[in-house]
Amino acid sequence: MEGPLRLLCCFLRLGLAGCPPFVCVCVCLLSTSLFVGGVHAESTLEQSASRLIIALGKKGYHDTAITVLDQLLQNDAVSDSFREKIPLWRANERVAGVRETSDTGQRQRAYEQAVSDFKQLLEGNQNPSVAAEAAFQLGMVFRDMGRLSRNQAATDGKDGSEAQQFFLSAVHVFVGPRSGQTASSAIEKELQQVEAIIREFRGQRLITSTDRRLLNQLEQSREKLRGRRVQVQLLAAETCSEMAECFDQHSKEWGRSLEEALQRYHAVYLSTPTRSAGLWARLEEGKTLLALGRKKEGQEVLLEVTKLPSSETLIYQLRVKAVDALLADWLNTASLIDDQEFDERLRQFALGENRSSAINSDLLAMKYRSAELLWRRLETSSEDSKDARKSLLADIRTLARDVAKAGDVHAASARKLLGKLGGQDAALAERLGRSFAASFHHAEKILDNYRKNPSGTQRSVALARLQEVLRSAPSQTAEDQDLKKEQLALLRYQVALLFYEDKRYHEAVSLCDFLVKRSLYDPIAQKAAVLAFASWQALVAQQNIDWGESATAQMGEMASAIMGRWPRDKCSADAAEVSITLALRNGNSAAIKSVLQSLDKDVAGRSEVLLRGGVALWHLCQHPGNGQNSTLDELRTECLQDARRVLDEGLAVIDEKKALRGKTLEIALAGAIARCEISLYSGNNDSLDLFTLLTHAGYGPWQVFQDSSTEFPLSIYEAGFHVCIRGFAKVQRYDLAIQAMKCLIANVSSNKEAKLRLVRTAVSVGKKLFEGIEERIAQDSTISVQNGFSEDELEFIEQLLDFTKAATDQFEVLSWVAFTSGRLGLPGDGVVPNIPNGKRKSFLTQAAVTIEEILSHAALPQSAKTSWRRELVAVRSNLGQWDAAVEQMRVMLADQQNNRSPMLQQYAADLFQKAAQDSQSLEQAREYFRAAIVGSRVRIDVGESIVWGWGSLASRVSKLAFGSRGGVADKMRNVYFEARYRLAACRLAWARKEVDTSIKTRLLKEAEADIKIEAQLHPGLGSDASRERFEILLDTIQHESVTISRTK
Amino acid sequence: MKTMEYKHLEILPRSILGFIEAVLRSLLIFCIYAACQNEARVAAADQVITRKETLFGKIESVSTEAVRFLPRGSTNAIREIGVTDVVMIQFADEPKNLIEAKKRLITNDFDGALEALEQVDEGEIQRASVAVRGEYAYVRVVAAGSVAMDTTRELSSALSSIEDVLDKFTRSIHYFDLLETAGDLERALRRYDKATAIYKKISRGPPPMVVRAGRLQGNVLAAEGRHAEAIAEYEKVQSTDLDGSFIEQEKIKACLGQAESLIFLSRFDEAVSLISSMLAETYPEGDPVIATNILLGKAYSLLGQSFLELKQDQDALIAYLTVDLVYGDVPDTHAEALFRLFHLWNKGGYPRRSAEVRQRLIEAYPQSTWAAELDPSAK
Structure with missing residues (x-):
């Protein structure tokens, strides 16, 4: 195997030994070069981009590589074949970008995302080279996850079963068994394809120079694929070996x-x-x-x-x-016989010159162990064998010095060994011990000790010692100056952390500020920024008038710096959240918007930040600070729109695959509640599916409160149920609304204020119900059953009324209860055409009781008493409680102003007449009829109650009725003729009620006379309609008279 | 009677075998001799390096428009290779330092080319053929002319040297290259009319040269500040129907010239659009890598400049990173890219990356003006 693959294998092992960047680099190199082996022509943009991404990966600029890939994805000039590689590269870069971070949470998230991405690519992609690469990378990520899990298990003392699963998954992805593609099978497939194409080329008789070039590329690809095939097998073996460490x-x-x-x-x-x-x-x-x-x-x-x-x-x-x-x-064995194989050859090899380009830890380890083994031999050798001992000493010295000078992990042990040799060697060891590496190691020990026992005293000791190390550091030697700088930065950070733990926040801030601005080591700068932010936060919390404002401003600046410099890291989200809380406290919605705008779309925890921001904005919409006028519609609308948009976005990006827990659940819930509130506030201007959100399995308030065993703060609990009640009522799920109410009542029964808040909600919901009905009626003016309340609505309103009545005796609430009950009980209202009689009576009874409470309420203004009494009269009379109604009437008419009112007197006469007609007792009926006809004067507790009766009413209004023209005269004329008509009608009704024939006859005659006299006085009888009424009445009276005379 | 014994693999009697062995040995010697002769002949062949291949054989004749070449092993099939296909010619009797100088010239390493020429023995050149002397003269004046334009020193003397060479070597294959360098020098001296006149001579060449002349004319107009007219010229070049890698390169150069003019006219978004369209074309595989890298480095540098003006810092960063990490072959372009990256990394909140590019700029290009901006102590 030649070339890059050999290098790759070498680097793989170095990767395991602690040089991960090279692993990633070479994997990237290989992955890209595989694509170059393809036979299609790339554009200049694509070629340049490929090379740029490789170069960025090599430099460790993975975040920038991802930015380039994102841009390419948006670029229309990129071909489809290139575009399909982008998700793979992106996933690679994301993983490469977190491999070095110490933030295990971030790594975990990145790995999980990468697994999902690679699996998607494997399932979707038919391109064998992409599939092979995706399978390979998936295996590598599983390995990384296995290592992460294993390390965490070791720290937490848990078992390594999770880690084992990851390692096993890695092996299966590399070489199988697996139901989908494995890296091995994908590579084989690709290899076969490449070989087939090569065979085709070779089969051609004439090869052009272009073909020759392509053939060369294909042959290179083939070699690389063969190497990759072996590599995958090797990786599977290594993974099995690593898996053993889980047990x-x-x-x-x-x-x-x-x-x-x-x-x-x-x-x-x-x-x-x-x-x-x-x-x-x-x-x-x-x-x-x-x-x-x-x-x-x-x-x-x-x-x-x-x-x-x-x-x-x-x-x-x-x-x-x-x-x-x-x-x-x-060295693990006690017997010297076992190490006899460490012969002269190996000894010389250990002593030999370093053949690699740089001193590495394997070489130093070998040298140190060789020195140890030789020391063991020296200790057991006879004093007589001087030459052998001399040779041993010389070799030990050489080896130990090499290791001690290198300053590696074995340096301290090598120095100890030199110390044992005494003399110049011991002096050298002592000198070397004063190197910066030794100081740093010493500082690490100090911190270790402190962490084991973090008391105040230990902290002071640690601080003093660390500061000493920092003071002497500049003059100390170090082989690697860059490493020294990095370690110094780390020590400074540790000192800052100790200052923070000691509550010396100003000092912590100064040091961290220095590190943020000057440190070239990004992880340290990030930690320092977070610590500085926390320190400023602590200073703000102190509320010191001298520096409180400045500390707040500094917090804001630091938050911006963190979000700008590490936009995708968790610390960015944390800083954003804290900034939002601060801005909310200051009533600054512009600051909240600014924070949200600068939030990176890939930041971890983005949904939480958005939801917090949305909740804060909504809060400020309702309670604007900073002197904003809450009635300014434009500001309010804009604020509302912003809150809505941000909450929608936050809820949309919640990862629904993961079960929400703890704070995340709380924030999601708060966001959902706020969003529902906005929807309820906006009414029809909001397109949110309220029911779906309320019952959402993950964060819908209704669902969460039913399912979750989590304890939520009362504020969220209450707000959630309030929104459920209102929301369910709006979507006409009254059953759920009632359930929600009952749940909340059960929980807030002992909390007066919470109870009152619920009362307000109940009243508001009740009013909305009526408004809804009235709107329906306004659109369709027929008073019909369809337009009225449904059974569910009635039941719901009943619950609302019962609860609110029992919950408080506040005047406004009682008024609403009385008014609403009255509307529901009294006939003639469009909203209640279909209420069963029993229900009506019940509402009326409630109304009556409530009105009586109101009438005795201290908060009732004097001017309102008459209206309420009138209401009570109507209620009592509808209940058939005439005596009570009459009593109230008398009380009203005991007032001088009232008893001079023609309208009231008309109402009274009507009441008496109806009471008489409905009365069971003839005596009582006669009394009421008399009062209705001729009036009455009765002395009661509050004064003399004067009823005019129909007769007196007519005469008292006649002057006004016929004296002039105008609105009042017309009205009085109506009253006059009505009174005259009712006078006759009342006599007729009495006659019908009466049992005594003589009284009947008299009454009928009087009634007839009433009408005839009136006809003479005012031939028109008011109007044509009115005359017709009179005529019909006269007919009836005469007919009645005839009937009576016949029965005599 | 003695029985003749035959070993398993022997199929002929020894006596016959001996004769054959002698024949074979002679044949072997002859073959070795012939091979040596051939090797000598191979070592003595002329070479013509085109964009696609390297040919060995004999250069029969050279004109300003073509090389007539007899490939090795062929007896009468003379190939005519057009001037636009020729990347380099090499005569059998050229000194190796001259060849080295020519190679450096192709990669735009003009100082390196002059250095290599200093190693050439003057006497050897005087004794060489006209063709070789012509090659030597060409490399010397073009390298010197390019250095003069870079440093803006001794432009006139460089120009007169070129004019001398043009007068002396009238049938050189490098005629048009010499004219181009002369025209560029006139342009550097701001003698635009003379530059135009020289470029017009180029336009009397074969059709591809007409295209080149058009591009060069665009350069003159741009140098004069007549960018709108320059753009028109560049557009004409880019819309030519001719094809081939020479034309493709001319089109790219014209595209870059047009982009520069657009930038001058503050039409940055058009410059971005133009360069992006060019980059969307197929990567020019056939051309010498270095030539392509130089052009693409320039393209990405101009792209970065436009993005900076449009305040699209992230896009500018990516463009300059492409120059730095992929196409950093031209020192001045690379140095500028490093300078811009320093500021962009700083602005983006990456002090470590910013410090790293600063270090590289100062170490790699200590004499450049860009380094001086960042390290005043170096001035």
């Missing part, structure tokens, strides 16, 4: 995984025994044998590797690794 050592599963890895390594070796991949596999085979306890076999294999002729760097590195593995194994 307890020497457990069955552990052994099984390693055995599988062993078989796979062996198979790779057999397939390519002389190529780099095969040799690599052989090395791994040896190491796996050692791990499985098959020492003899393992050592034989590794010794074989150490004997490879190392003409190339890669082979040399393999030899180094093999020697290192052998040494590790020998």
Whole structure:
């Protein structure tokens, strides 16, 4: 195997040893070069873009690579064949971009997204090269997820079953078994295609120069594919080996995984025994044998590797690794006989010059272990064998010095070994110990100690020591200056963190500010920015008048900086959320909008930020701050539109595949509630499907409150149920509205204010119901059953009335209850054509009781008393409670102003007449008839109640009625003729009620006389219609008279 | 009687075998001799490098419009290779440093070409054929002329050198190249009428040269500040019906010239649109890679400039990154790209990336004006 694939295999292992960027780079290189092997002509844009993306990946600028890919996707000039590769590249870059981050949450999310992307590509794509690449990358991501899970399990003390699944998935994707495409099968397919095309070319007799060029490309592709085929097998073996780390050592599963890895390594070796991949596999085979306890076999294999002729760097590195593995194994044994194979050849190899371009950790490890083994031999050698001891000492010295100077992970141990040698070696060790690397290591130990016991005292000690390290750092040596700078930045960050934990926020801010502006190391700068933000937040919370305002401004600036510099990271979303909270507190909706606008569309946690922002905007719509006039319609409309848009967007981007929990659920719920509120506020101007949102499985308030065992703050709980009541009422699901009400009542029964809020909602909903009915009637003026309340609505209103009546004795509420009950009970109202009688009576009774409460309410204004009494009269009379009605009437007419009112007197006369007609007792009826005809004066508690009766009413209004022309005269004329008519009618009614024939006759005569006299006085009798009425009445009276005379 | 014993693989008696062996040995010697002769003949062949292939054989004759060439192994099939297909010719008796100088000239490494020429023995050139002397003269004056235009120094003397060469070597295949360089020098000296006159001579050549002349005329108009007219000329070039990789290159150059004029006229969105359309065409595979890289570097640089003016920083960043990481062959274009990237990375909040490009600019191009802007101590 030549060229890039050999390099790739080498880099793969380096990747495992800690150089991940190279893995990604070479994977990208390979993946792109595979596409170049295709036979279609790319445009200049596509060629340039491909090369740019590779170069950006190589530099680690994955975010920029993604930006380029996004742009290409939008570019119409890009061909379809190029476009179909973009999702694959994008997913690759996304994964590559997070491989180095320490934010495990971010990595997890990126991996999950990548898995989804790659699976989609595998399922959808028929292009074999894309499928092969997608399968390959999917396997790599599964491996990464396995490692992440395994590391997390180790930290949390959990088992590695999840990690094992990931590793297993990786193996299946690489080589099977799997129901879909595997990388191996896809590569085979692609290889067959390429070979078929090559055969076609070879079959041609004449090959043009263009064809020759294409043929060269195809042959290169074929080589790469062959290499990739081996690589996939190797990766499967390595994955099995890694999977073993998920289990307890020497457990069955552990052994099984390693055995599988062993078989796979062996198979790779057999397939390519002389190529780099095969040799690599052989090395791994040896190491796996050692791990499985098959020492003899393992050592034989590794010794074989150490004997490879190392003409190339890669082979040399393999030899180094093999020697290192052998040494590790020998050092594990107590017996010196076991390490006899570390002979002169290997000893010289360990001492030999470094053949690779840079000192690497494998070489240093080998040297150190060699020194250790030789030291062991020195300790057990006889004092007599001076030459042998001298030689051993010399070699130990050389090896230990090499390692100590390199400053690697074994440097401290190598220094210890030099210390044991004493003299100049010990002095050198001491000098080397003063290097920056040693100081940094010392600082790490200090922090470790503090973290184990984070008390205030320990913190002060840690701070002092770290500051000491920072002070002496500039004068200390370091092999790698860049690494030193990075480590210094890290230490400064740790100091800032300690300041923060010590509540020395100003100092923390100063240091973090420096790091944010000056540090070239992005992860550290990011951490520092977040810490600075938190420090400013803490300072704002102190509400100090001296720096409070400045701290708020600084918070805003830092939030902008974080969002601008790390737009897609979680810290950006966090900063946005905090900024929104601050802006809400200050009543600044423009600031909220600005934060939302600068939010990146790919940021993690975008939906939460949008929902928070939307809820905040809605709150400000209802309670504008900053001196805004809440009645300004334009501002309000704009604010409402913004809130609506942001909430819709936030709800739309919620990841519905994941179950919402905790804070995320709370925010989603709050957002849904706010959105429902907006919809209810906007009425028909909002197209939201309210019912769907209320009952949404993930975050609909109704569903969440039913299903969730989560405790929510009362404010959300209450708001949610309020919105459910109103919303369900609006969509005419009264059953659910009633349920919601009952749930809320049960929960707020002891909370007075919450109860009152519910009362307000109930009243508002009730009013809306009536408005709705009235609107329906206005559109269709027929008073019909269809336009009236339905049974459900009636039941709902009843519940509302019952609850509100019982909940409070506030005047306004009682008024609404009385008024509404009255409307529902009294006949003649368009909204209630279909209410059963029993229900009517019930409403009327409620109305009566409520009105009586109102009449005795302290808040009732004097001027309203008469209206309420009149209402009560109407209610009582509809209930057939005439005595009570009459009593109220008398009370009203005891008032001088009232008893001079013709309208009231007319009402009274009518009441008495109806009461008389309905009365069961003749005596009572006679009394009422008398009052209706001639009036009455009765003394009651509040004064003398004067009823005019029909007769007196007519005479009292006659002057006004016939004295002049005009509105009042016309009205009075109507009253006059009505009174005269009713006078006669009343006598007739009395006559009919009466049992005494003489009284009957008298009454009828009087009635007849009333009409005849009137006809003489006013021949027109008011109007044609009125005269006709009189005539009909006269006929009736006369007929009645005749009937009575016949029965005598 | 002695029995003759035959070994398993021997099918002939020894005596006969010996004779055959002698014959075979002679044949072998003869073959080796002949091969040596052929190798000598191969080493002594002329070469013509075109856009698609390299031909070995004998250059029969050269004119301003074509090379008449007899490919190796052929007896009478003379090929005529047009001037626009010729990338480089090489005579059998050319000194290797001259060949090296010509290779550097093709890659626009003019200083390198002059350096290589300094290694050429003057005496050897004097003794060489007219053709070789012509080659030497051509490389010398074109390289010197290009350096003069870069540094804006000694333009007149460079021009007169070219005029001398044109007078002396009237049948050179490089005639049109020499005219172009002369015209460019006149343009650099702001003698636009003379430049136009020289370019007109180019237009008397074969049809592809007419296209080139049109483009060069566009350059003159642009230099004079007559951008609208320059654009018209460039458009004419781009709408020509001729094809072939020479024409494709001319079209690209005209497109870039037009884009520059559009930028001068502040018509940035049109410049973007024009360059984008050009980039949407198929990648020019057949051309020498370096020539393509130089043109595309320029294209992306102009694209970046336009995007900057349109305040589309992200698009500008991508364009300049393409120059830096993909087409950074021309020092001045690359240096400018690094300079722009420094500011764009800073603006985007990437101090580390910004510091890295600054470092590269100062290290790679310490003498450039762009580096001086970022590192005043270097001035």
